[in-house]
Each structure stands twice: as structure tokens, then as C-alpha cells.
Amino acid sequence: MALAKRIIPCLDVDKGRVVKGVNFVDIRDAGDPVEVARKYNEQGADEITFLDITASHESRDTTYETVERMASEVFIPLTVGGGVRTVDDIRKLLNAGADKVGINTAAVFNPGFVQEAAGRFGSQCIVVAIDAKRVSAAGEAPRWEIFTHGGRKPTGLDAVAWAMKMTEMGAGELLLTSMDRDGTKIGFDNGLTRAVSDAVPVPVIASGGVGELQHLVDGITRGGADAVLAASIFHFGQFTIPEAKAFMKAQGIEVRD
């Protein structure tokens, strides 16, 4: 018996409310993130990821408040990302109760920021989020590139090389999202996950594309992920966390009961 593979429900939060909906009740407003996080905590989620998708200046105070309320009631690790640009942003999120902070675009424009953040707060709380798209043509050796602005802007950076660089800079974990698969429900890009996971010494969270429970299994067995992240299959009530864990366990994956 060893370390369990983690299942991480992800909350996309816009102006203090979860968006994407639970059970299609209201697509735009799925309620209070603290309520949703508490439900996942009760179900046995291994961590919670909170993405502030507005991340505007005005919405920041709401985010700190929400994180603070969440951390007072949910006693599992909490990662908060979205719009993290300065050491002060990180300090405020950690002080509000986040255990880890996700850095995305800021790392692309200033890789030294990751080094500064890890030096200041420790690698254990610095998660670098990597959004990658496959850029190789069919028949070519697979290659992925980093994109910013929700997958619209290419950067010319090779995803695997970038992942290695981020761990050298002090990232303690990588949140790897396939922009090709995000929202498709056809499964993770396991080729991307495997390439990155094999290249770096730190844990990798696979993200983007989960539509059924077999995808979670594949992310681990084929992609080599240490943790799997999903949003809609849990939010829409398609599956519960215990169902996901039972399915993974039945396929020989070690999970926390």
C-alpha cells in the first residue's frame, strides 16, 4: 500500500459564485462555493481547487473572503488560482487559508516570479498551471505548446520543456490542462500527461476532458498522473466522488476510502 492517487473537484468561481451549475438547476449560478466545497469534502474529495475565473481587481476581495470561509469549514487541502501575479497576491491567498496557490499566465511572462514565490513561501505551496495544445500534425512526433488567454494565444514555448523549467524554478506541483480536451468530455490528452509526468520530478495533476469515470483511470494508468481533476462530471451530479473512487479502486488504483 502506498500513496493514494488524488481526485480533485475543481470549482470555477465567478464573482464569488460557482459557475457551470449543479444538476442544471441554474447554469450561471451553481451557488456558494463554500457550500459546494463542503459537499465535496463530505464525499471524500482529496483536495479542492478553486479557480477565480474573473480575477479582476474588484473581485479579489470577494475571493479572499470566500477562501477564508472555505478554509474555516473544509479541512482538506485547498488550491486557489486565477489572476495570481504578485508575491502580495500569494501572501493574501495563503493568509486567507489557501494551502497552495496556482500561477499561470504570470509565469509565462515572468518565469522568475515562480522562483521568487517558491523562495518566499516554499515549493510545497506553488502550483504552476500549464495550458497546452497539441501543435504537431498527424503523423509527426507529438509536440505541445503553451497557450495563454484561455487557449487563444500561442507562446512558442514547448510544453514539456516549459514544465521542466517550471520545476527547476521551484514549482512543487503542476496542474496540466489540455486546451484541446477541455470541455470536450472525451478524456484527458494522455500523451501530453505522460510526456510531462515522465519529464518532471514533481506531482502532475491531469486536467481537461473528463466525461466518464474511465477517463480518470486512464489519466493515471496511461497518462501517469498523480492526481486527476474534474469539474462537470461532479457538478452536474453525473457521478459522486465515492462512485469515482470505487470505480478507480476496482481497476487497481489506490485511492483514499
Place this chain on the structure above:
Amino acid sequence: MKTIAIIDYGMGNLHSVSKAVEHVAPNTRALVTSDPEQIRGADKVILPGVGAIRDCMAEIRRLKVDELVREVSVDRPLLGICVGMQALMSRSEENGWVDCINLFPAEVRFFGNNLKEGPTRLKVPHMGWNEVHQVKDHPVWHDIPDAERFYFVHSYYADADNNPDMAGRTHYGVDLAAAVARDNIFAVQFHPEKSHRAGLQLLKNFSQWSGA
């Protein structure tokens, strides 16, 4: 009302620890503080910690937290968490060997860049939920099943070999001391405040433990 002092020496997020303590022990005041008099006046003390050991030990020495920890642990329970546990050991390999408080003789070592379980390479940090085998009876383990999982996140570990104080053992490529206990001190490598029910039970047990 009982008071638990959570020693604030500027390293890491103490909000989670204090909220978790308040959650399990409603009649206890959790006081995040660096004031020696408040710490001396508390019924119990928690030494948390995250980050690099050199920075932690520098702050611990500057604020004389090392002396305080020795002093208060003589007559009341003390709980070390994560780097707070490592700081109680003799010394740590991190940052090119740093001398620690030395209340326990064990050394803190790096998992290394080539950690393996059989043919499988293991990721470092050791991050996630791992099983803790209770190797010593202790009131702080009350109502927690053996081999229960707790949340870990660390790249350095206290040696399990020849460690007479080990109270809990975990395996991640190597055997490591997940918990040590002696007299009034109980210290854990994992994060009870982030370990859901088992972690909250541990904190509850600590809040009810009157010491050795």
C-alpha cells in the same frame, strides 16, 4: 476556557491550524501568537511550520522559540506539525545541514532525486494521502484506525531507523517517521488540519490530552 497557543514565527499559514482546533474543541481558544508570555500562559502549545528549514530555524532562534519550546514542553502538551516536527529533530539535511532544536535525536533527510519503489520512480515532494501505521499506543491516536490516511506534503523526512520515539510510520520509497512522541511532545510530519476526519480527530485528541 482552555487556551492552545499556536506559535507564529512568520512561517506559513496558521489560519487552517487555528480554525481546525476551534472546530474540534469549541471550548478552547486557539491563539496564534509569537508573544512568549501568551505562549507561557497557554494550556497547550502547537509548533507548526512550512517552508525551508534554514529560514524556519533562523526565525525560531531569533524569537527564542527554541528555548520556549523546551521550557513549555516540560509541563504541558506540545504538538509539532510538518516542519514544526522537523525543527524538533537534531539536524536537517535541507539547506546543507541545519542544526535544529534537538529534542529528538533523529536526523531529517532528503528523499533524493532518485526515489524509487521497485522499478517505479516516485515523485518528490511526497504529496497526498498516505497510510500511517501506529507503532506506539498514544492518547493522541485515540479512535483513529491503524493505517488511516493523512495528508502529507514534504521533501524531507525524519528517519525511521533506530528511532525509539517513533509513534507512527509511513512508507514512501523509504520508511519514515510520520509521528514521534516522548513525554509531553507529540509531533507529526503530516498535516492534521488538512486530513479531514482523521486529522480533526487527532487534533481533538490533542486538545483533550493532559500530557504524559
